[in-house]
Amino acid sequence: MTDPFWSWCPAPGASRQTQLTVDTNAYGDGYVQRATRGLNPAKPTWDLVFPFASFDHLEEMDAFLLTNAVQGFYFTPPDASAEVFVYCDAWAASIADKNGASGIVGQLQATFVRCFNPQPL
Numbered sequence: 001m002t003d004p005f006w007s008w009c010p011a012p013g014a015s016r017q018t019q020l021t022v023d024t025n026a027y028g029d030g031y032v033q034r035a036t037r038g039l040n041p042a043k044p045t046w047d048l049v050f051p052f053a054s055f056d057h058l059e060e061m062d063a064f065l066l067t068n069a070v071q072g073f074y075f076t077p078p079d080a081s082a083e084v085f086v087y088c089d090a091w092a093a094s095i096a097d098k099n100g101a102s103g104i105v106g107q108l109q110a111t112f113v114r115c116f117n118p119q120p121l
Contacts, residue, residue, distance in 0.1 A: 004073035008061060010048040014078045018044040046077055046112045055103035058093055065091055072118050086112040
């Protein structure tokens, strides 16, 4: 079995946010001690948009996310050259147009969150 890999390319304009896991101890004299927590304290997320040009194309992306989003999948971010392991808890599709030949045209918006432990099936 091969590892699941998100093969669709995002549209230009993707954004990345990174949240550090930080423990803070505040003392009565105003002194604050801060330290990162865990082996992987930086957790990036990517807000992405994936265009689709047919109902089948949208259905393919939806099916992939329904099957793999919880346990995670591999994805190459637009700001990196190596793939990372991510999960995706929510996504939305917006239909820009409906045409007779392919059905619908639009975009799928999703947030991919970096994770470090593949979940069991």
